[in-house]
Amino acid sequence: MKKKNNPITILIPLLAVLVIITAVVIKLILPKETDRPADPADAQYQDSQPQTPNENPEVAEPNPPEVQEPQQTPNNTETPAKPNETEKPKQEPKPETPDQNEPKPEENQKSFPGGEWSTILCNPDYALPAGYHETVKLAPVQGDYQMDYRAAPAMKAMIAAAKNDGIDLLICSTYRTTAYQRQLYENRINIVMGEDPSLSYDEAAEVAATINAVPGTSEHETGLAADIVTPEYQRLNENFDQTDAYRWLKEHCKEYGFILRYPKEKTAITKIIYEPWHYRFVGTEHSYKIMDQNLTYEEYVGKAD
Numbered sequence: 001m002k003k004k005n006n007p008i009t010i011l012i013p014l015l016a017v018l019v020i021i022t023a024v025v026i027k028l029i030l031p032k033e034t035d036r037p038a039d040p041a042d043a044q045y046q047d048s049q050p051q052t053p054n055e056n057p058e059v060a061e062p063n064p065p066e067v068q069e070p071q072q073t074p075n076n077t078e079t080p081a082k083p084n085e086t087e088k089p090k091q092e093p094k095p096e097t098p099d100q101n102e103p104k105p106e107e108n109q110k111s112f113p114g115g116e117w118s119t120i121l122c123n124p125d126y127a128l129p130a131g132y133h134e135t136v137k138l139a140p141v142q143g144d145y146q147m148d149y150r151a152a153p154a155m156k157a158m159i160a161a162a163k164n165d166g167i168d169l170l171i172c173s174t175y176r177t178t179a180y181q182r183q184l185y186e187n188r189i190n191i192v193m194g195e196d197p198s199l200s201y202d203e204a205a206e207v208a209a210t211i212n213a214v215p216g217t218s219e220h221e222t223g224l225a226a227d228i229v230t231p232e233y234q235r236l237n238e239n240f241d242q243t244d245a246y247r248w249l250k251e252h253c254k255e256y257g258f259i260l261r262y263p264k265e266k267t268a269i270t271k272i273i274y275e276p277w278h279y280r281f282v283g284t285e286h287s288y289k290i291m292d293q294n295l296t297y298e299e300y301v302g303k304a305d
């Protein structure tokens with residue numbers, strides 16, 4: 001009897017131990033399995049940035065914020081820009097005037113080549129004129145992203161041409177309201193202050209402005225600019241310039257009237273960090289000259305400091 005009982009009395013504790021080990025192993029493995037797969041939206045944030053939305057330089061927005069209304073049907077795209085109630089972004093009933101501590105706005109806009117909608121200068125020193133946003137009419141370019149209806153066809157043509165060459169261009173930011181730009185800018189100030197608590201608010205604001213433009217001065221507010229990445233590399237950082245998508249854009253954007261707006265060696269002129277992902281529509285009559293001569297738009301229009 002004793003000999004027969006022995007294996008059982010040993011087996012029971014053994015089984016119990018096995019069950020416990022299995023339970024522990026499952027617990028260790030489970031959290032990994034429930035981790036969600038890399039969210040494409042997350043991937044668009046810079047390495048060094050926390051995951052809070054809207055904190056990137058030139059944030060990659062999963063959805064274009066604050067522009068919920070499809071504002072322009074393709075049929076309307078040929079009609080001249082006319083301010084119209086239905087075309088205002090929802091959350092911006094009133095045109096925003098630039099912040100007080102901030103760049104001078106206004107006038108300036110007529111002296112540029114042609115003095116047209118496509119040649120407006122919008123930079124840290126030249127804010128958009130008050131009421132500009134009232135005139136912006138949008139048309140879709142990719143997914144929910146919209147641009148000025150007059151630049152949108154060029155963007156769509158560029159995306160299609162790239163596709164033909166085997167390059168996927170992925171838009172991650174286009175038109176922004178001033179309210180949204182303000183949100184980005186203020187988020188950035190907080191990040192900068194978090195990174196260097198010794199900075200005063202004004203000092204932090206100065207740094208922030210080189211990454212997220214001061215409200216009223218971002219080209220995204222014109223509807224003429226887009227941040228473009230590629231599915232394989234969705235981060236908004238300098239290394240985007242190592243991608244085939246960038247190489248294609250650098251070579252071909254001018255053919256569609258776009259320019260690389262913030263080149264690497266010209267940050268002292270643009271006052272904006274190097275942004276290999278940011279493209280601005282100016283029209284082909286200007287884009288060739290600007291890209292071929294490696295100019296910033298400030299230099300081209302004679303407004304470089």
Ligand SMILES: [Zn+2]
Nearest residue numbers: 058226227278
């Ligand atoms: Zn941008």
